[in-house]
Amino acid sequence: MSSNSPRPVARPVLAVVASLASLFGSLPSAAKAADIVKMDTGDLSAELQSFDGKGRPALWLKLTGIIVKGDADRLEEVIKENAPQGRQTGRIRLLLDSPGGSYAEALKIADRFRLTTVVDAGATCLSACAVLFMAGRIEDGEADRHMHASARLGFHAPYILPPEGTFSRETLTRAYKLGLEASVALLERQKAFTLTDLWIDSMLRKGPKEFAEVTYVHHAIEYAIAVFGVRKPSIDPRIMVTHLCLNRIDPYQRPDAYDGVFDRRGRVKRDVAQRSMQYVQSMVRAVRKSGRRYILKAVTDEMAGTECTAILTVRGRSLAPKLMPEDKLYRGKDAAFYLLYSRWDSLPKIATQAAKAPAAGSASRARDEPDGSDIAKALIGEVVKEACGGSAGKIDDKSIILRDLTGDRRPDLVINHADIHCDREGLGMQSDFCGQGGSCSIQVYVRQGDRFKAALDWLGGSIRIGRGRRPRLSLSGHQTGRARFRWKSGRFRQLRR
Amino acid sequence: MRTVGLIAMLALCDPVISEAQAADIRLADAATTGALQKSLQRAGVYYSADSPLKAAIRIEGRIVPGDAKKLDALIARSNLSGYIPLLLDSPGGSYDEAIKIADNIWLTPVVNKGAECNGACSIIFISGRSVEGDGESPPDRYAHREARISFFVPDFDFPDNGSSKALQAAFQNAVRFTGFLLRQRKKWNLPNRFFQALVDKSVTWQSVAKETKINVIE
Numbered sequence: 001m002s003s004n005s006p007r008p009v010a011r012p013v014l015a016v017v018a019s020l021a022s023l024f025g026s027l028p029s030a031a032k033a034a035d036i037v038k039m040d041t042g043d044l045s046a047e048l049q050s051f052d053g054k055g056r057p058a059l060w061l062k063l064t065g066i067i068v069k070g071d072a073d074r075l076e077e078v079i080k081e082n083a084p085q086g087r088q089t090g091r092i093r094l095l096l097d098s099p100g101g102s103y104a105e106a107l108k109i110a111d112r113f114r115l116t117t118v119v120d121a122g123a124t125c126l127s128a129c130a131v132l133f134m135a136g137r138i139e140d141g142e143a144d145r146h147m148h149a150s151a152r153l154g155f156h157a158p159y160i161l162p163p164e165g166t167f168s169r170e171t172l173t174r175a176y177k178l179g180l181e182a183s184v185a186l187l188e189r190q191k192a193f194t195l196t197d198l199w200i201d202s203m204l205r206k207g208p209k210e211f212a213e214v215t216y217v218h219h220a221i222e223y224a225i226a227v228f229g230v231r232k233p234s235i236d237p238r239i240m241v242t243h244l245c246l247n248r249i250d251p252y253q254r255p256d257a258y259d260g261v262f263d264r265r266g267r268v269k270r271d272v273a274q275r276s277m278q279y280v281q282s283m284v285r286a287v288r289k290s291g292r293r294y295i296l297k298a299v300t301d302e303m304a305g306t307e308c309t310a311i312l313t314v315r316g317r318s319l320a321p322k323l324m325p326e327d328k329l330y331r332g333k334d335a336a337f338y339l340l341y342s343r344w345d346s347l348p349k350i351a352t353q354a355a356k357a358p359a360a361g362s363a364s365r366a367r368d369e370p371d372g373s374d375i376a377k378a379l380i381g382e383v384v385k386e387a388c389g390g391s392a393g394k395i396d397d398k399s400i401i402l403r404d405l406t407g408d409r410r411p412d413l414v415i416n417h418a419d420i421h422c423d424r425e426g427l428g429m430q431s432d433f434c435g436q437g438g439s440c441s442i443q444v445y446v447r448q449g450d451r452f453k454a455a456l457d458w459l460g461g462s463i464r465i466g467r468g469r470r471p472r473l474s475l476s477g478h479q480t481g482r483a484r485f486r487w488k489s490g491r492f493r494q495l496r497r
Numbered sequence: 498m499r500t501v502g503l504i505a506m507l508a509l510c511d512p513v514i515s516e517a518q519a520a521d522i523r524l525a526d527a528a529t530t531g532a533l534q535k536s537l538q539r540a541g542v543y544y545s546a547d548s549p550l551k552a553a554i555r556i557e558g559r560i561v562p563g564d565a566k567k568l569d570a571l572i573a574r575s576n577l578s579g580y581i582p583l584l585l586d587s588p589g590g591s592y593d594e595a596i597k598i599a600d601n602i603w604l605t606p607v608v609n610k611g612a613e614c615n616g617a618c619s620i621i622f623i624s625g626r627s628v629e630g631d632g633e634s635p636p637d638r639y640a641h642r643e644a645r646i647s648f649f650v651p652d653f654d655f656p657d658n659g660s661s662k663a664l665q666a667a668f669q670n671a672v673r674f675t676g677f678l679l680r681q682r683k684k685w686n687l688p689n690r691f692f693q694a695l696v697d698k699s700v701t702w703q704s705v706a707k708e709t710k711i712n713v714i715e
Contacts, residue, residue, distance in 0.1 A: 167659055172655040182668075200676075
């Protein structure tokens with residue numbers, strides 16, 4: 001420690017410390033650069049294709065693997081190759097699937113290009129990748145970043161991984177200053193990238209081995225991330241309107257606000273769940289139905305003058321949402337609204353394969369599998385998983401009906417969400433397909449070839465199945481009334497009274 | 498709780514300072530208090546003949562662990578309450594001690610003509626706010642036009658050499674320290690420019706005084 005003791009300075013590291021670019025991230029220096037390729041529109045899922053709308057199709061690129069120094073240049077080359085007129089040619093949409101890499105390089109890419117960033121179904125985007133993701137924007141102050149509900153998005157603070165060795169006081173001091181610069185770099189870009197204080201705070205709190213993940217609806221709202229791949233929940237429209245309003249309003253203003261909502265294991269605390277349920281129920285009661293519209297005007301003491309007017313218009317079979325004033329943060333079109341419908345305490349993870357049967361035995365003909373019980377079992381597992389937002393759960397056998405409803409002599413499947421019990425506490429115990437009013441979804445899947453296909457989704461109450469080859473389904477719910485259906489010409493048709 | 502965590506984190510960054518270098522914390526003498534009252538009056542703080550500025554506390558020298566307690570003891574001993582200025586003249590020192598002081602401060606920080614206030618001291622300075630009944634806390638801090646204040650982190654008295662773990666920790670502590678300041682942003686009224694002053698020596702306190710709501714006294 002004395003000043004005249006020899007200072008074994010690791011020289012290469014000093015050089016490393018001198019440059020921000022090579023310091024951040026967790027890479028061995030030999031790490032392979034990320035792959036950046038152009039995507040053909042035909043290869044994109046229908047959901048992604050719908051991003052383009054009617055305008056000029058965007059240039060879709062995909063970045064996979066670890067982000068390393070030089071990737072900004074490589075990205076520029078790929079853009080030049082595929083869009084000769086450079087950045088001016090329409091939008092560039094970048095699909096991300098990366099465990100992270102160089103923080104400085106991610107910022108470099110973010111600064112150089114104005115991209116729409118997307119993390120697609122099943123993809124992962126962590127660490128430096130997540131920083132690049134957050135830079136997705138149309139213009140300064142207007143975010144344009146989208147994650148699929150089944151994607152994994154995780155943030156943490158930048159860090160350094162120096163090689164083993166002994167470092168001088170000068171280097172230690174420099175590392176401290178670099179740490180300040182790395183975090184201030186985010187603040188400098190806060191406006192341009194629309195980074196919320198909450199996001200910066202959450203990411204700076206997480207060390208190298210942990211992540212702040214986007215798991216709940218309010219995370220996505222707080223971080224201004226549009227979520228797609230979220231199925232419109234089959235719940236009472238009144239509940240939808242209530243959630244739409246509650247999610248629209250700063251989640252921190254909610255009576256069940258955040259701090260202390262979750263226990264150590266990330267579950268919703270029982271008393272909070274109770275309070276929240278009462279609150280939502282009181283809001284639900286305030287929803288007014290006017291003709292085919294559902295209107296909620298919420299001005300409450302807790303929300304100190306916050307007003308939310310949401311209108312759901314029934315158009316044919318679908319509900320067209322309209323929230324006023326429109327929330328400019330969300331550009332994910334309907335997907336974002338579906339997100340806003342969702343319950344605040346979980347991001348409804350969509351099971352993309354929900355209606356698919358396992359691949360095994362797919363070549364065999366249907367009549368070789370008389371009951372299809374394996375396929376049904378797999379589907380039930382998927383449905384329960386989806387209903388519990390990825391947590392484990394159980395379903396009572398009495399809520400599963402395997403019976404032919406379509407007259408093809410192969411059993412179809414009815415699942416009542418009322419008897420799904422998730423391995424979560426409080427409110428979370430029931431399926432995400434249940435509303436707080438106690439109404440749960442009844443889903444009917446019909447057998448088609450080697451798989452089941454969702455055919456009917458009904459909110460609440462009970463189901464009674466009549467007799468015959470194509471039996472009549474009588475469904476009832478205390479909020480949705482009664483209806484009868486029968487399978488005809490490839491779908492369930494509602495029978496007149 | 499939050500502060501305790503931060504203190505543990507920042508421990509590595511604390512300078513190694515001997516007791517002899519510790520800050521001198523005491524009541525300002527009558528002449529200093531009188532002159533200060535005049536300066537503050539010029540800046541709009543109201544004093545009448547009936548209720549003059551009775552006392553002021555001054556901290557001189559490097560801030561070291563234990564100074565927060567010393568300050569508390571002095572306040573208790575002198576039976577002080579109300580509007581009490583805290584005269585700062587310090588080259589910096591322990592960040593965690595500065596945060597301890599800053600977290601509980603109800604004194605009004607003042608950096609006088611010719612005095613300096615760098616690094617850790619600037620944290621105490623910037624935390625100055627008048628705490629009012631309803632929880633509102635508008636910034637309340639005063640600096641003479643010719644005061645030398647630097648938010649830029651001064652060279653720490655790091656050990657002569659450290660392992661790669663120490664190097665990592667130095668980086669991480671800085672990140673967390675920024676996070677801590679960010680959380681105080683609203684409470685202490687810290688604009689983005691203030692954060693630039695942390696990393697850029699050329700950003701002077703005078704250039705951010707207006708946005709940071711530092712009252713400049715003559």
